[in-house]
Structures are given as C-alpha cells and as structure tokens.
Amino acid sequence: MFGLFKSDPLKVLQKQYSAKLEEGLQAQRNGDIRGYAMITEEAEALYKEIQKLEAERQK
Template identity: 80%
Template sequence: MFGLFKSDPLKALKKQYSQKLEEAMHAQRNGDIRGYAKLTEESETLYKEIQKLEAETK
C-alpha cells in the first residue's frame, strides 16, 4: 500500500535520459558540437545506469 507513493528511480532516470538527448539535439542543431558531444556522453552514462537497473529488476 505504501509502495504507491514511492518514486520509481528507473522512471526518473528515463526522464533525465530523454531530456539529455533533447538538449543534445538542440546543441547539434545550433552548431555547438562540443556541447553535443558532452551531452551525448552524459546521456550514454544515464543509459548504462538504466540498463543496470532493468537487469537487476528482472
């Protein structure tokens, strides 16, 4: 019953991941290649964490 109010860390990570990808897309469109590379690297780190959590839950 009380698990209903707990935040899902996997859901939060997926949201952060999609935000980073969107920021990276905008940086690339604006010609900021270094910013794009940095944001892409950060999103890849988040993706690895997401995969790790998904593997633990299965």
C-alpha cells in the same frame, strides 16, 4: 501501502535520459559540437544506469 507514493527510479532515469537526448539535439542543431559531445556522454552514462536497473529487475 506506503510504497504507493514512491517514485520509480527507472522512470526518473528514463525521463532524464530523454531530456538529455533532446538537449543534445538542440546543441547539435545550434552548431555547438563540443556541447553536443558532452551532453551525449552524460546521456550514455544515464543509459548505462538504466540498463543496470533493468538487468537487476530481470533477476
């Protein structure tokens, strides 16, 4: 009953991942290649965490 209001960590990570991708896209459009690379690296780390959580749920 009390788990009803808990946020799903997978959904939170997916939102963060989408936001990072959008932020990276804007950096790339502005010509900030170094910033784009850093943001993409952060997005890849989030994606690995998402894959890890999805794999744990499959078990």
